[in-house]
Amino acid sequence: MTQRAVLVAVATRQLLPTIATELDELEALAAAAGARVVERIVQHRPAVDPATLVGSGKAREIGARAMESRADLLLIRNDLRPRQRKNLERIVPLPIVDRTMLILDVFARHARSREGKLQVELAQLRYRQANLIGAGADLSRLGGGIGTRGPGETKLEVDRRRIGSRIATLRRLLSAVRAQRAVRRRRDRREPLVALVGYTNAGKTSLLNALSRSDAYVADRPFATLDPTTRRAYLQPGRYVRLADTVGFITDLPADLIEAFRATLEELDDADLLLHVLDVSASDWPRQRQAVERILHELSLDATPSLLVFNKIDRSGAHVPPEPLSVCVSARSGAGLNALRDAIALSLDADAKPECSSGRRPTATAEFETDAPER
Ligand SMILES: Nc1nc2c(ncn2[C@@H]2O[C@H](COP(=O)(O)OP(=O)(O)OP(=O)(O)O)[C@@H](O)[C@H]2O)c(=O)[nH]1
Ligand SMILES: [Mg+2]
Numbered sequence: 212m213t214q215r216a217v218l219v220a221v222a223t224r225q226l227l228p229t230i231a232t233e234l235d236e237l238e239a240l241a242a243a244a245g246a247r248v249v250e251r252i253v254q255h256r257p258a259v260d261p262a263t264l265v266g267s268g269k270a271r272e273i274g275a276r277a278m279e280s281r282a283d284l285l286l287i288r289n290d291l292r293p294r295q296r297k298n299l300e301r302i303v304p305l306p307i308v309d310r311t312m313l314i315l316d317v318f319a320r321h322a323r324s325r326e327g328k329l330q331v332e333l334a335q336l337r338y339r340q341a342n343l344i345g346a347g348a349d350l351s352r353l354g355g356g357i358g359t360r361g362p363g364e365t366k367l368e369v370d371r372r373r374i375g376s377r378i379a380t381l382r383r384l385l386s387a388v389r390a391q392r393a394v395r396r397r398r399d400r401r402e403p404l405v406a407l408v409g410y411t412n413a414g415k416t417s418l419l420n421a422l423s424r425s426d427a428y429v430a431d432r433p434f435a436t437l438d439p440t441t442r443r444a445y446l447q448p449g450r451y452v453r454l455a456d457t458v459g460f461i462t463d464l465p466a467d468l469i470e471a472f473r474a475t476l477e478e479l480d481d482a483d484l485l486l487h488v489l490d491v492s493a494s495d496w497p498r499q500r501q502a503v504e505r506i507l508h509e510l511s512l513d514a515t516p517s518l519l520v521f522n523k524i525d526r527s528g529a530h531v532p533p534e535p536l537s538v539c540v541s542a543r544s545g546a547g548l549n550a551l552r553d554a555i556a557l558s559l560d561a562d563a564k565p566e567c568s569s570g571r572r573p574t575a576t577a578e579f580e581t582d583a584p585e586r
Contacts, residue, residue, distance in 0.1 A: 213245060214245060214246040215246070215247055215249045215280065215282045215283050215284075216241055216246040216248050216284050216285070216286045216308075217251075217273065217276065217282040217284075217285050217305075218234060218238065218250065218252070218286045219253075219254075219265065219273060219285055219286065219287050220234060220237075220251075220253050220254075220287070220288035220289060221260075221264060221288075222253050222254065222255045223256065223257060223258055223259060223289070224258070226288070226289070227255070229495070229498060232495045233288060233462075234253070234288065236433070237310060237313070239433055240310070240313050240317060243317045243321075243432045243433050244313055244316045244317045244320060246283075246286070249280045250276060250277075252269075252276065254266070254269050260295075261292075262294070262298050263299050264287070264289060264291060264299055265299075267302070270302040270303060271302055273302075273303055274303040283305065283306075284307070285299075285305050285306070285307045286308050286309075286313060287307060287308070287309045287310070288310055289309075290309065290310075290311075291307070291309050291342075293342055293343040296343075297343075311467065311468065312335075312338065312344075314461065314468060315335050315338065315468070317433065318331040318334075318434065319332070319335065321435075322437045323438050324438040325388065326388045326389075326392075326438075327438045329381055329384055329385050330385065332377075332381060333378065333381040333385065334467050334468060334470060336378050337467055337470075338467045339374065340371065340374055340375070340378070389477070393477075401453075402443070402451050402453050403453070403483040403484070403559050404452070404455060404478070404482050404483050405452045405453065405455070405482065405483065405485075405486060406457060406478060406479050406484070406486070407454065407455065407456050407486050407488055408460070408479070408485050408486070408487055408488070408503065409459065409460065409486075409489060409503055409520075410461065410488075410489070410493075410496075410500075410503055411433040411434055411435075411458075411460065412431065412493075413459065413488045413489055413490040413499070414522040414523055414542045415456055416435065416456050417429050417522075418520065418522060418540070419440075419444075419454055420542070421545060421548060422445075422454055422552070423442035425440075427440055427442075434458070434459060435459075436456055436457070439455065439456040439458060440455075440456055441453050441454065441455040441456070441478070442454050445552075446555055447552065447553075450556065452559070455478050455482065457476060457478070460502060460503050462498065462499075463502075464502075464506055469510075479512055480512075482512075482515055483515075483516070483559060483562065484517065484518065484555065485512065485515050485516070485517035485518070486517070486551075486555070487500075487503060487504075487519050487520065488520045488522050489519060491521045491523055491524060491526075491530070492523040492528070516558055517536070518537065518538060518551075518554055518558055519534060519538070520538055520540055520551065521537060521538070521539045522540055522542055523541060523542075523543070524539045524541050524546060524547065525543055525544045525546065538550050538551045
């Protein structure tokens with residue numbers, strides 16, 4: 212059952228420069244969560260209204276238009292304070308779903324592993340608790356709870372206690388799962404670990420598949436990968452690496468989500484090399500790059516050696532400026548993959564022998580060669 216959503220955004224001074232891309236991105240997230248955007252309403256104002264987010268007149272207009280278009284929910288791009296949410300809910304009697312909830316919902320729908328599911332549930336409950344959100348605005352967990360209103364105040368109190376104890380249980384279960392995984396990881400320490408990181412939909416999994424001849428799940432939608440895998444990949448005769456896929460990043464990743472991503476990203480702490488995969492066919496790839504670099508910084512990963520991998524160069528119009536420590540590839544056509552294998556090998560070598568390096572790491576430049584069959 213596809214839910215009908217009205218997308219609302221306040222184009223503040225801060226959001227204005229990227230508003231068009233932001234709304235497209237939100238629409239793609241909505242689709243991945245099973246909702247269809249039937250209307251977009253953007254209000255231009257320097258800052259959000261402290262009481263109702265949009266102005267109160269605008270809020271009434273949104274209510275009327277939502278009714279006309281038979282919407283099931285409001286999707287809001289801006290961060291909402293609990294008070295703004297409450298006031299807005301009074302004017303527009305529909306569940307309000309903000310961007311964080313939407314992303315969590317995509318996760319909840321698509322997580323497959325036990326750890327993935329536990330992680331998402333924990334993040335959802337914490338977010339709900341911190342933002343005083345009732346059960347009404349839940350897209351997935353209640354099997355289409357859309358239209359059912361949140362519980363009344365007293366019920367909410369009871370819920371809050373129950374949520375608290377569920378959070379404690381989830382934490383316990385997760386730390387057990389993680390301890391098991393840490394043991395497995397230690398046993399697995401033979402070949403260098405190379406991790407694919409990057410904006411969601413950049414082509415990380417496609418690249419993992421191309422380099423390791425596997426068929427992990429790939430899709431043209433945000434957050435296709437939620438349960439990442441590690442595969443063995445060939446570099447040069449007699450030389451292999453372990454290649455780890457990761458969950459994609461996105462702009463303004465809220466703290467609760469970083470926390471949820473954390474466990475999945477633990478692997479990154481052990482990585483010998485990061486491959487930062489960029490989709491150069493996306494018009495806003497520089498913005499995506501910035502977002503990824505910011506998150507890597509928050510995860511304290513700036514010190515890990517990294518290579519930029521400009522992906523999707525097969526797409527017409529993909530323009531890539533020359534840059535040090537970068538390789539241009541197409542996971543789809545296979546172009547540039549040999550150059551990438553060589554660049555990975557060189558980076559690992561440079562890193563393994565710091566005393567021999569002159570302080571410069573090797574630079575692999577764009578080489579659009581056709582790959583010879585290997586192995
Ligand atoms: N044209 C073209 N499309 C590509 C290339 N690499 C990946 N794609 C497509 O881009 C989309 C996303 O690819 P994925 O490999 O799932 O991307 P990802 O980075 O793993 O995405 P998430 O796991 O969702 O974060 C899919 O539709 C792929 O087929 C490429 O080199 N060229
Ligand atoms: Mg993926």
